[in-house]
Amino acid sequence: MPVNRNALIRYRTIDKCLQNRRRKWTIEDLIEACNEALYEYEGIRRGVSLRTIRMDLNAMRSDKLGYNAPIIVRDKKYYSYEDPSYSITNIPLSSQDLGVLQEVSHLLQQFKGFSHLTGMSEMISRLEDQIHSEQSQSPLVIDFEKNDLLTGMQWLDILYKAIISSTTVRLTYQSFKARQPSDLIFYPYLLKEYRNRWFVLGMLQAGRDIITFALDRIQDIALGPGEVYRRQKDFDPHTYFHSIIGVTRNIGEAPIEIIFWANHYHAPYIRTKPIHHTQKVIETTPTGVHFSIQVIPNFELERELMGFGEGLKVLSPSRLVRSIRKKVRLMHELYSAADA
Numbered sequence: 001m002p003v004n005r006n007a008l009i010r011y012r013t014i015d016k017c018l019q020n021r022r023r024k025w026t027i028e029d030l031i032e033a034c035n036e037a038l039y040e041y042e043g044i045r046r047g048v049s050l051r052t053i054r055m056d057l058n059a060m061r062s063d064k065l066g067y068n069a070p071i072i073v074r075d076k077k078y079y080s081y082e083d084p085s086y087s088i089t090n091i092p093l094s095s096q097d098l099g100v101l102q103e104v105s106h107l108l109q110q111f112k113g114f115s116h117l118t119g120m121s122e123m124i125s126r127l128e129d130q131i132h133s134e135q136s137q138s139p140l141v142i143d144f145e146k147n148d149l150l151t152g153m154q155w156l157d158i159l160y161k162a163i164i165s166s167t168t169v170r171l172t173y174q175s176f177k178a179r180q181p182s183d184l185i186f187y188p189y190l191l192k193e194y195r196n197r198w199f200v201l202g203m204l205q206a207g208r209d210i211i212t213f214a215l216d217r218i219q220d221i222a223l224g225p226g227e228v229y230r231r232q233k234d235f236d237p238h239t240y241f242h243s244i245i246g247v248t249r250n251i252g253e254a255p256i257e258i259i260f261w262a263n264h265y266h267a268p269y270i271r272t273k274p275i276h277h278t279q280k281v282i283e284t285t286p287t288g289v290h291f292s293i294q295v296i297p298n299f300e301l302e303r304e305l306m307g308f309g310e311g312l313k314v315l316s317p318s319r320l321v322r323s324i325r326k327k328v329r330l331m332h333e334l335y336s337a338a339d340a
Contacts, residue, residue, distance in 0.1 A: 006038060010048065010056050011065075013037040015088045017079075018071065024078040027053060060088065152198060152215030156191065158223065159200050159215075163188050168205075168227040172220035173213055181219050187230050190237050192247050194300075199247045201240075203232050209251045210235055245276055246300025255294045258301075259315045263288040266311035275304055290315070302327070 013034050017025050031053050038044040057079070060069040070082040162169050169188060174181035185205035192199045198215040205227060241247075243255040259282065262270050267289040271281070275293055282290040295301060297320055305314055306324060314321050 006042065006044070007056070009037050009041055010034045010053070011060060011067075011088060014053075014056060014060065015069075018069075018081045019087055021080060021084060024074075025080065026077055027057075027079065030057075030079065150196060150198075150216065152218055155200075155215045155218050155221055156198060158221050159188050159191060162223060163191070166229045166231075167224055168229045170222040170225040171213065171218055173218055175217055185225060185227050186213075187232075189232070189235055192237075192241075194247050201235075201237075201247070203230065203235075205230075208232070210240065210249070212247050212249075243294070243296050244298055244300070245295060245304055246298060248298040248300055250296060250298055253296045255296050256317060257292055257294055258297070258317065258320060259290060259292045260305060261288050261290050261313045261315055262308065263311045266308050270308075270312075297323075 014030055017023075017030055017033050023029075027050065031048055031050065034048045034053065038048065057071055059065055060067045061071050062068070067088050069088060070086055071079060072082045073079055159169070161167070169186050171184045171186045172181050173184055186202050187205075188200050188202040189210075190201045192201060192212075199212050200215060201210055201212050203209070204211055210232065240249065243249075255278075264287075270279075270289075270291060275291075276295050278292075278294040280292050282292050284290075302320070302324060305312060306327065314324055
């Protein structure tokens with residue numbers, strides 16, 4: 001039975017209401033909640049009728065949607081779930097659903113080899129794992145990295161829509177260093193995820209260079225502040241990130257060769273998971289392995305190299321050696337002070 005988007009919003013809204021047992025829900029309360037949800041998600045001002053909500057409750061109670069929701073009416077007035085732990089989001093997939101998912105999974109697997117669709121591999125694995133879990137009623141066997149405490153995710157959708165519609169935005173942004181937030185006219189071009197943190201790249205109204213903002217530092221976004229959307233013609237995501245690690249690119253700098261040594265304990269990890277796609281092995285010695293990469297130095301690079309601790313030493317260029325040596329000295333002073 002096909003269900004349209006508005007109906008799904010109503011079902012989920014009613015579900016959330018009935019899960020909240022700290023409040024008694026009349027059918028008028030459910031109508032009001034559905035109206036608010038439809039306005040928030042779809043901008044629909046037209047009110048939902050009493051007949052529609054009654055039909056929704058009957059549909060949720062029935063097997064038409066596979067819910068079989070245990071909706072009861074107390075005191076001939078208040079709606080709730082008889083089972084306090086019930087939610088329509090906990091309903092297992094039907095055999096028909098699993099069959100469709102398997103077909104989709106098999107179809108997506110055909111695209112794994114395409115370079116411009118390499119990001120699908122994780123999605124396909126996640127889908128296959130979900131199918132296995134539903135079919136065998138066993139725990140998931142793949143646990144993808146995630147951060148449940150990550151902030152700023154609410155801006156993803158609005159920025160995505162602004163990018164595909166070429167819409168200027170006004171950001172209220174406060175970096176970790178700033179004392180006060182600033183309002184900025186911004187032309188967004190690209191959303192980028194790095195180590196479970198999301199960033200948006202684009203250009204400021206008063207600038208010419210690509211700038212990166214972390215979504216977790218955005219306080220507010222307003223669409224279409226009356227400014228014409230501008231593009232930077234030279235911006236190409238593929239070439240922009242080609243010579244850097246992470247998301248920070250120092251404007252005007254070119255890639256340089258960085259040579260570092262890793263001991264025999266860390267070298268196998270660096271071989272199997274290269275720090276950068278340009279990584280090469282220069283030589284293997286009795287004490288370790290010398291590697292080289294061609295990148296633009298940035299904060300993320302230093303953090304990556306220092307993450308190997310005493311097992312990795314940067315040999316050149318001297319500027320990067322001095323920068324890391326200074327950080328190591330400050331770290332030593334920090335730990336020395338703690339022991340004092």
